[in-house]
Amino acid sequence: MYRQILDPLLGSLGWSALAASLPLLVLFALLGIVRMTAWKASLIALVVSVLVAVLVYPMPVDQALLSATLGAAFGFFPILWIVINAIWIHNMTVASGHFDVLQRSFSRISGDRRIQAVIIAFCFGALLEALAGFGTPVAITTVMLLALGFSPVTSAVVSLVSNTAPVAFGALAAPLVTLASVSGLPLGQLGAMTGRQTPVLALFVPLVLVGIIDGFRGVRQTLPATLVCGLSFAAVQFAAANFVSVPLTDIIAALASAGATVVLLRVWTPPGTSTLPEPDERGEVFRAYLPYLIIIVVFVVAQLGPVAGVLDKVTLKFHWPGLHVLDPAGKPVSLVEFNFNWLTNAGTLLLIAGLLTIPAIGVPPRVAAARYGGTYVQLKWPIVTVMSVLAIAYVMNTSGQTATLGTWMAAIGGLFALVSPVLGWLGTAVTGSDTSSNSLFGALQVTAAHRAGIDPLLAAAANGSGGVLGKMISPQNLAIAAGAVGMTGREGDIFRRVLPWSLAFLFLMCVLVYLQSLPVLGWMVV
Template identity: 25%
Template sequence: MILIALLAVLIPLFLLGILNMSARLGMTISAIIVALTGYLFWKIPIDVLFASILQGMHKTLPILWILFGALMLLNVLRKTGAIDSINAGFKSLSLDMRIQGILVAYLFGALIEGVSGFGTPAMVTAPLLIALGFTPLSAVVLALVANSTPAAFGAVGTPITVGLSNAAQEQGNHIFSQVSSTITSLDLLGGAFMPTILVLLMTLTLNKNKKSQRDWLEMIPWTLFIGVCYSGFAWLYSRVIGYEFVSIITPLTMLALTIVLLRFNFLLPKSTNKNPWRKLEEKKQIVQPQNLKLENLSLIKAWLPYGIVVLLLLISRTIPMVKTFLNNTINLSWDSILGFKEINSEWAILYSPGLILTIASLIALVVQVKSLKLFTPIAKDVFSTIMRTGLTLVVTLIMVQIFSNSGMNNGNHLSMPSYIAEILSRYLSGVWIFIAPFIGELGSFITGSTTVSNLTFASIQADIAYDSGLPIHAVLAGQVIGAAAGNMICVFNIVAVSGVVGLFGKEGEILRKTIIPALLYASLIAISTSLYLFFK
């Protein structure tokens, strides 16, 4: 039965990662196999399968709404020439793409994660990276890998507050602060290496230059400094301000600090000025909309839409009255699908980042070209683009929901996620402190969300920790960080970000490039947790 339960993991890995099949075909086959084996072997009733299919279809809509907003903003900024101004602004800080990648993917992406989460950061940062000269493939990979460390506290702490809510019912609400403090302690080792991993990806994995090893090694003092400072500030803010704002205040602090230190070339090799590194894999020509002829579009006007995105996300997530209004107005959530109370799907249209990104694109048109005439033709182009992504997302989410709802069966079986965790704990409980991050990562790979991975596995992890005599808060911290790392390899995140940059059919190649950093990060956290317990 363990092989049946693992099919939702093994089949996509085989079809996409080994056979290099497109996500549309590979995930369609995966969904069909998981549905058939769920019915035949797990005894999932037909009506539960049908409800799960409807749930997966409905859950696709909020993602497409975010994708629409992200593409609208991107295409508007291309049309108005704002992307060129933003590009020039980054190049005024440094022409070195290694530095630009850290600024955009790691630090700016962390800020978007802090206020929004749920896959939005990579959809925002990947197009910016392309504007700076990164190839679509490298931009997607970097954006996904960077969206890991901050995801533990994403969307104003949602992976903790909501993700650990089931575990908190058993352990008490104090578990929130305990786990969040432990996360930042563990990340002093694991998270500190993330900028170094990102530069390694740029110079080794994505670049075929024979000198790439030197290009990476010479940046290590700077990348380690950035990573240690980020992890250190996160550790401080989690204790002084609270976990909800760690991924908002920390990247803001680090953006300011990094920009200042760039002026002094602090810990940077001389090559970043004398011979800036800009050697990536051969660039493929991308057909972009023809820019309007605008003179001297200021950096403030160019960045204004992104500033509005951050501001509106922050207001909508932190002011209770505004949050309640947006969640309850035009709410198209679907509760108790086909009468099953456990099967629901949320879609609060006004609360979604999709609306905020669309509003930002409208404001960009008003401020930058003083006209809204371009909105309709751009929207038509965007709509045709997201339709290509929609089918892939639908079949992916159908498979996810069947897997998640598999506890509703006539065979008296545990749900597939619970069964996997139980079997693993039966044989690996003695080394569970090493396993916990990988379980969190597995959860995000399948469910596509740090929060949902935590909801699915946190209670199970807490029970295993108790039975194994391990500190519950340490095991749960490993779960949360692992779930955050799983964003790198989540199939529908890969599909969504690829759709934004127009990179179709390369999902398997992207997965192969992100899975190694994901496993490396989880391994660092496992080592960090062991050291934490040893010196505690």
């Protein structure tokens, strides 16, 4: 039995926070400065996190190691389980030739590669985020951009930066469902408040994507399309989150944004637009989109009340064997429980969709099986990275390192609203998941908000909204993006390209939340 202590080093919260930050400092220094491959850097940082837990925090060695195994298991299921099956479906479309048809279909929307990139990375990526999340949009859109002729680095950076505004409502609002469960706040209010923060990001992301690809000249030349794309997504995300359905928010916003952009391109084209490719047969185009239509249908059916109830009956919830951790108040922490929802999990639903895709697009079963095995080979180093990073996160969480950092940041009083999104950003940067970040800091945000005299709903929503900006620099997603474009081992190069954008957007979110805590924008709070 281990009971967490928040100030183990000299009884000082500040010194303890410095020690607790060592695993993260080591991880990002190895990635960004030393340029070490992500799987090696994450394994070294894992060792550091265990050493801090054992030597600084009085955590028994066996409890620290068991925490690491629980984190690694969570890294594979559900996170990698989702990514593997999503990429398998993509690999089958490549084998059948329908991926090329899909590419040409996107190319026919506009002859401008910059706009094609925005539609693929932002609109289509948002749809994938809404359905599956957990790295799926990064894995698939990165490959699609590469096939359009963008360099591997640019493809990875554009996909990572675009995976921001939709993340808070991703995987059918899984981050917000988690946030509601740990904070005790109503899901509807959390969704509405988040829908008054992340749309601000959506206004700028399409412009930034074009800027990454073609600089200021490109931004100026494509401004009508990027404005329509960003504004339509932002408006519909706000409306859906506040008045329609929190789980369906990103699906509605992604489809509306893509539709609005396509309508604009019917009457306006940017200068220098190339000739559109010849159209494929309608039947082939339909089959190219069919895997994604199947995914949508499978996910929608799985969410229906009676079906969801049946699928959830086989869910296994159990205490991780041998791991016994209490929080500082002496209560058992929920992190030591493992939820094996093997039928309702998005990865299993993607596997079912993949099995349905095999006959739908005419992939021989032998080829489908070979592609499935090949997907594991393709992702072998990202698999090591993701499992190691989640092991770090769980060691930090169970030992109390994460709580130390959060409590130290929450001690600044009235200015807490300014740094509230930073907590979410930090949680997602470590775990690669806004859902995990909300589970880490959701309750802490509410407690700190009460102490600082800030609306708890605002602080809780800020955790998820800030968290979406940490996703692009998380080693998990860097590894997925690098692996998708054959850049495994060069995650540090991608990290240095996306870090400025992550920090810039984070600054914007911090200012927005701070102003929402004041009368200036207080009217925006639900």
